Amino acid sequence: MALYNFNELYQVAQARHFKAVGSFNLHCLEMLPAFFNAAQQTNSPLMIQISTGTAQYLGYRLLVDSVCSLAESQNVPTCLHLDHCSDIAAIQTAIDAGFSSVMYDGSHLSLDENIKNTRAVVELARPRNISVEGELGAIGGSEDGKAVAEEHITFTTVEDAKRFVDETGVDMLAVSIGTVHGLYTGKAQIQHQRLAEISEVARVPLVLHGGTGVSDEDMRKAVTEGINKVNVGTEMNVQWVGQCKSAFEKGKVNDSVRKFLIPANDAVTQVLMEKIALFK
Numbered sequence: 001m002a003l004y005n006f007n008e009l010y011q012v013a014q015a016r017h018f019k020a021v022g023s024f025n026l027h028c029l030e031m032l033p034a035f036f037n038a039a040q041q042t043n044s045p046l047m048i049q050i051s052t053g054t055a056q057y058l059g060y061r062l063l064v065d066s067v068c069s070l071a072e073s074q075n076v077p078t079c080l081h082l083d084h085c086s087d088i089a090a091i092q093t094a095i096d097a098g099f100s101s102v103m104y105d106g107s108h109l110s111l112d113e114n115i116k117n118t119r120a121v122v123e124l125a126r127p128r129n130i131s132v133e134g135e136l137g138a139i140g141g142s143e144d145g146k147a148v149a150e151e152h153i154t155f156t157t158v159e160d161a162k163r164f165v166d167e168t169g170v171d172m173l174a175v176s177i178g179t180v181h182g183l184y185t186g187k188a189q190i191q192h193q194r195l196a197e198i199s200e201v202a203r204v205p206l207v208l209h210g211g212t213g214v215s216d217e218d219m220r221k222a223v224t225e226g227i228n229k230v231n232v233g234t235e236m237n238v239q240w241v242g243q244c245k246s247a248f249e250k251g252k253v254n255d256s257v258r259k260f261l262i263p264a265n266d267a268v269t270q271v272l273m274e275k276i277a278l279f280k
């Protein structure tokens with residue numbers, strides 16, 4: 001089965017009465033069947049996103065081949081997306097390997113430079129039918145070793161969002177509206193007014209990063225205000241590591257390692273199913 005780009009996947013999601021698509025960070029290959037289990041049990045299409053760190057760890061081709069194989073055998077419409085990438089050469093590698101969606105993150109650059117580079121990525125991707133996500137504003141917290149301190153958080157403005165989308169032609173836009181990357185212990189405060197205003201002028205699906213710290217109520221509201229892609233990463237990682245820690249601690253060294261990983265994978269499936277339920 002060919003992979004879907006974001007636009008194609010979102011159409012499937014809408015036809016199945018979802019308002020948004022969850023995009024789930026894969027950290028290791030072991031987690032992959034757990035993702036497909038959750039998609040099957042919820043009749044949801046699946047978006048899997050890969051950090052550049054994970055892509056280097058597993059290899060682009062192994063990821064594409066594994067995801068394609070499961071998408072076909074499990075009959076799940078699937079999009080494979082490269083998350084937060086500031087390196088155009090790495091984006092080219094992902095495109096050549098068969099990823100169906102990429103994110104260029106130029107949020108640390110000036111608006112002009114961000115527009116210029118993002119447009120260059122759109123020009124690389126569009127002829128290959130690959131969707132492109134851009135980012136505007138600086139989302140706080142840390143992800144894959146890159147950190148944005150609280151004093152450097154900048155929220156996306158309505159004006160910039162309009163110009164950015166018009167001039168780059170991105171398929172979807174990541175916005176900084178109050179969420180934070182990583183394990184967020186407090187309650188993220190989504191700026192609903194800002195979100196609604198950006199959505200009105202941007203006219204492309206908006207992306208919520210740092211979905212872990214958002215309350216269920218806030219999430220349900222955000223997906224009615226223009227958020228059509230929700231990134232979830234930390235929550236699966238926390239569950240997986242937590243389950244593994246206790247299983248490894250209790251186990252014996254000659255137990256099959258499988259015995260330790262199955263509960264961790266089941267916990268990941270559970271997290272995905274709970275998140276997907278919020279997008280209906």
Ligand SMILES: [Zn+2]
Nearest residue numbers: 084143209210
């Ligand atoms: Zn992110």
